Amino acid sequence: MTRAAFAPKSLNREARTVDVVLSSGAPVKRHGFEGPYSERLEINTRAINLSNLPVSLLDTHRQGGVDNILGSLIAAKVEGGQLVGTVRISARHPAILDDIETGVIRSLSIGYSVQSYSEKTETGGQKVKTATSWTLIEASFVSVPADPLATVRSLPMPQTTETQTTTPTPAPVQTRAMENREIRALATTLNLPASFADGQIDREATIEQARAAAIAEVQTRATTPGAHVTAMHQIDSPDAIRTRMAEALFARSNLAHKPSEAARPYMAHTLLDVARDCLTRANVSINGMTPADIITRSGMHSTSDFPEIIGDTVNRALRAGYDTAPATLKAAAKQTTAKDFRNKTSIQLSEAPTLEQVGETGSYKHGTMEEAKETYPIGLYGKVVAISRRAMINDDVGAFTDMRGKFGKAAAEFEAQFLVDLLVANAGAGPNMDDGAALFHASHGNLAGTGAVLSETTLGAARLAMRTQKGLTGKPINVTPKFLIVPPQLETTAEKLLAVIQATKSGDVNPFGGKLELLVEARLPSVTRWYIAADPATMDGLEYAYLQGEEGPQVETRVGFETDGIQFKVRLDFGAGFLDHRGWFSNPGA
Structure with missing residues (x-):
C-alpha cells in the first residue's frame, strides 16, 4: 500500500520556519536510584516556564559546539493540551528544510530542568513522577522521540504574537474533514497503519482521542519483543x-x-x-x-x-x-613536540651573510648559510597501577587521589632527573654533540680551562667566553647569559654575587646585580660545578620534547582482570637533548 508523501503545510521555506509539537506530556520510562519510574510533563501555562525563549534548536541534544546548533525555537505556547512552537532553521543548514519537507526529519525532543515534582504510585506499583514546574531549555531534532507525538506539525499554528499565554487559548473550530486529515497525518507521522486512522475516523474520534490512542499504540509496539525506543529527554551530554x-x-x-x-x-x-x-x-x-x-x-x-x-x-x-613538582632546568630549556618516536632532528642555520652594496648597474652577489644538526630520541616511559574494588566500595577517594598525586610528582621528578643526567653525562662534560666532542669542551669555547670557585672574577670570565662565541661561519654572535645554575652548596655564594647593592662609590658596584637569574638544582651531583646559560628563546641550547598531543603524563583506564578493580596506565612520552653548545658554559669549580 502506497502512502501520500509527508509535506507539512506549516513549513515556510522563505522564512525557514516550521511549526512543531514539542511535547504532549506522554509518559517516558526513566531509571533512578530507587528503580524505574514514569516521568510526565504537566502541560499548562502554570507549570511551564518559557522565559528563556528563544532557545537553541540542537542536533540530538548535543551541546559540544556551535556546529550542533541547527536553528532556534522562536515561539512556544500551550494549545489543546500540547506544548507547540515554531522553529527557525539556520541559514547554515538549508538541507534540513528539504529533509523536513520530505519527512526525513520530523521527530523532536526537548531539554528541560525540573523545579518540582508530584509523585504517585499507580495500580500495579508503577511509580509516576509528574513535573509540575519546569523550564524549557532547548529543543532538538532526534531520530527517535521519547514522546511519540513530538513531531513536525502538518497544519500551521494559528498566528499569535504571544510566546506564552497566561490564559488557555481556545482551540480553533475544525470541520470533520479537517479532523480526519489531521488524524491521517498523525498516523503517517508515527508510521501507524492506515487501518489505525480508518478506525479512528469510523468511530468519529476527536483529535485528542486519536492522539491518546496513537500514544497507546506506539507504547504497545515499544514493549513488543525486539522493539526498542530510546528516550531522548536528556539535556546534558x-x-x-x-x-x-x-x-x-x-x-x-x-x-x-x-x-x-x-x-x-x-x-x-x-x-x-x-x-x-x-x-x-x-x-x-x-x-x-x-x-x-x-x-x-x-x-x-x-x-x-x-x-x-x-x-x-x-x-x-x-x-x-x-x-x-619542581623541575629547575626546564626554566633554561625550550619545550617542543615530536610527531613520532623517530629521533628528533634539529637543523641550525648560521647567521645570514653580510649585505654588500650593489652599484647602480651592478648585480647582486650570492651568499651562503652554513648548517649543523643535532638529534635526540623520544622515549616511552610508564607504569601500571590499580584501584582496588575494596577501596571503591569503601569510598576511599582520598587514598587513590593522593597516590595518583604522588605518581604525578614522580613523573615530574623523572623529567627533572632526566635533564640533570643529560647535563652531567660523561663525568660532567655533557653529552657528545654531532661534531664528536662533548657539550662542554675546549674546542667549543664553553669550558673553563681550570676549575675555580664561583666569584666575580670567574663569573666575569664565563660571561666573556659566552659573549665571544662565534657562529657557524666564524663570526661573533654575542650570546647573552641569562641563568646562573648552581648546586645547593653554592646557593648562598651565588645569592651574594647576584645581589643588587646600592653602592656609594664605583668600586663597590656589583656588575652582576640583577643581571642573572639564579637556578638552584638539588639533583646536581657535583658540589662545586656551576653553569651559566643563555635564554632558550634567543639561543638554542637544552631542549625537551613530548610526543605531539601527549604533553606531560597521560592516563588510560581499563577494568582490571588480574586485579579486582580498575587499572591505570601512566604513560610519559619524553625526550631531551642539547641542540647547540654556544648557549651554555661550565666551570668545574674548586
Missing part, C-alpha cells in the same frame, strides 16, 4: 556529566580545588552513588544489587561511564602533583 562527576570527586579529596557550579550538585556523591548513576544512565537495572555488585558491574559494564569518571579524577590528581 554524557561527556559533560562525566566531567562534572570527576571534578566533584577530585574536589572531595583536594580541598584547595574550588569546584565549578556545574560540579557542585555532585559534591555529595560517593563512589557508590557515581556507580549507580552510571548504570542507570546505561539502562542497567540495579534492583536487588548490593553495593559491592553495583561497584563491580559499573566497572565491567561496557556502556558504563564509571571507569572514565575514575580515570578523569585520577588524571586531575596526577596533573596536580605533576604541576607542583
Whole structure:
C-alpha cells in the first residue's frame, strides 16, 4: 500500500520556519536510584516556564559546539493540551528544510530542568513522577522521540504574537474533514497503519482521542519483543556529566580545588552513588544489587561511564602533583613536540651573510648559510597501577587521589632527573654533540680551562667566553647569559654575587646585580660545578620534547582482570637533548 508523501503545510521555506509539537506530556520510562519510574510533563501555562525563549534548536541534544546548533525555537505556547512552537532553521543548514519537507526529519525532543515534582504510585506499583514546574531549555531534532507525538506539525499554528499565554487559548473550530486529515497525518507521522486512522475516523474520534490512542499504540509496539525506543529527554551530554562527576570527586579529596557550579550538585556523591548513576544512565537495572555488585558491574559494564569518571579524577590528581613538582632546568630549556618516536632532528642555520652594496648597474652577489644538526630520541616511559574494588566500595577517594598525586610528582621528578643526567653525562662534560666532542669542551669555547670557585672574577670570565662565541661561519654572535645554575652548596655564594647593592662609590658596584637569574638544582651531583646559560628563546641550547598531543603524563583506564578493580596506565612520552653548545658554559669549580 502506497502512502501520500509527508509535506507539512506549516513549513515556510522563505522564512525557514516550521511549526512543531514539542511535547504532549506522554509518559517516558526513566531509571533512578530507587528503580524505574514514569516521568510526565504537566502541560499548562502554570507549570511551564518559557522565559528563556528563544532557545537553541540542537542536533540530538548535543551541546559540544556551535556546529550542533541547527536553528532556534522562536515561539512556544500551550494549545489543546500540547506544548507547540515554531522553529527557525539556520541559514547554515538549508538541507534540513528539504529533509523536513520530505519527512526525513520530523521527530523532536526537548531539554528541560525540573523545579518540582508530584509523585504517585499507580495500580500495579508503577511509580509516576509528574513535573509540575519546569523550564524549557532547548529543543532538538532526534531520530527517535521519547514522546511519540513530538513531531513536525502538518497544519500551521494559528498566528499569535504571544510566546506564552497566561490564559488557555481556545482551540480553533475544525470541520470533520479537517479532523480526519489531521488524524491521517498523525498516523503517517508515527508510521501507524492506515487501518489505525480508518478506525479512528469510523468511530468519529476527536483529535485528542486519536492522539491518546496513537500514544497507546506506539507504547504497545515499544514493549513488543525486539522493539526498542530510546528516550531522548536528556539535556546534558554524557561527556559533560562525566566531567562534572570527576571534578566533584577530585574536589572531595583536594580541598584547595574550588569546584565549578556545574560540579557542585555532585559534591555529595560517593563512589557508590557515581556507580549507580552510571548504570542507570546505561539502562542497567540495579534492583536487588548490593553495593559491592553495583561497584563491580559499573566497572565491567561496557556502556558504563564509571571507569572514565575514575580515570578523569585520577588524571586531575596526577596533573596536580605533576604541576607542583619542581623541575629547575626546564626554566633554561625550550619545550617542543615530536610527531613520532623517530629521533628528533634539529637543523641550525648560521647567521645570514653580510649585505654588500650593489652599484647602480651592478648585480647582486650570492651568499651562503652554513648548517649543523643535532638529534635526540623520544622515549616511552610508564607504569601500571590499580584501584582496588575494596577501596571503591569503601569510598576511599582520598587514598587513590593522593597516590595518583604522588605518581604525578614522580613523573615530574623523572623529567627533572632526566635533564640533570643529560647535563652531567660523561663525568660532567655533557653529552657528545654531532661534531664528536662533548657539550662542554675546549674546542667549543664553553669550558673553563681550570676549575675555580664561583666569584666575580670567574663569573666575569664565563660571561666573556659566552659573549665571544662565534657562529657557524666564524663570526661573533654575542650570546647573552641569562641563568646562573648552581648546586645547593653554592646557593648562598651565588645569592651574594647576584645581589643588587646600592653602592656609594664605583668600586663597590656589583656588575652582576640583577643581571642573572639564579637556578638552584638539588639533583646536581657535583658540589662545586656551576653553569651559566643563555635564554632558550634567543639561543638554542637544552631542549625537551613530548610526543605531539601527549604533553606531560597521560592516563588510560581499563577494568582490571588480574586485579579486582580498575587499572591505570601512566604513560610519559619524553625526550631531551642539547641542540647547540654556544648557549651554555661550565666551570668545574674548586
